[in-house]
Amino acid sequence: VNIHEADIPGIGHKFQIETxxxxxxxxxxxxDGRRELYLADKRNPDEMQFILQLDDDEARQLxxxxxxxxxxxxxx
Amino acid sequence: VNIHEADIPGIGHKFQIETxxxxxxxxxxxxDGRRELYLADKRNPDEMQFILQLDDDEARQLxxxxxxxxxxxxxx
Numbered sequence: 001v002n003i004h005e006a007d008i009p010g011i012g013h014k015f016q017i018e019t020x021x022x023x024x025x026x027x028x029x030x031x032d033g034r035r036e037l038y039l040a041d042k043r044n045p046d047e048m049q050f051i052l053q054l055d056d057d058e059a060r061q062l063x064x065x066x067x068x069x070x071x072x073x074x075x076x
Numbered sequence: 077v078n079i080h081e082a083d084i085p086g087i088g089h090k091f092q093i094e095t096x097x098x099x100x101x102x103x104x105x106x107x108d109g110r111r112e113l114y115l116a117d118k119r120n121p122d123e124m125q126f127i128l129q130l131d132d133d134e135a136r137q138l139x140x141x142x143x144x145x146x147x148x149x150x151x152x
Binding site: 001003005012013015017019020021023025027029030031032033034035037039051052053054055056058059060061062063064065066067068069070071073074075076 | 077079081088089091093095096097099101103105106107108109110111113115127128129130131132134135136137138139140141142143144145146147149150151152
């Protein structure tokens with residue numbers, strides 16, 4: 001993955017992530033801990049689609065699931 | 077968050093996550109470690125939109141970012 005990050009003054013912090021499969025995800029961290037996830041349109045990368053809003057505790061739970069702390073794939 | 081999980085024989089494992097903000101996310105774990113993320117359409121929850129495909133290492137990196145291991149929001 002390709003990761004760019006930057007502060008957004010007055011709002012928080014932004015991560016732009018490009019995956020091996022060429023999906024572009026943007027994660028906005030608000031100063032209060034809330035995260036917003038956006039996905040770029042593959043045909044029009046300036047067009048961002050809102051995906052999810054997560055509170056800090058939800059983001060941590062989701063991170064645990066995605067990261068594989070809860071379920072470990074069989075062949076790994 | 078509301079979490080349901082189930083094995084998918086021959087494929088892997090599935091998590092269904094409903095957030096406080098009423099978004100429904102599905103994460104499919106393939107046995108080889110690959111994850112696929114889908115989002116349910118709010119008006120038609122049976123309609124799933126493909127969002128992202130992640131290899132195991134990408135999923136772990138993304139989990140670290142979302143979970144706040146990389147950037148900690150200011151007021152937390």
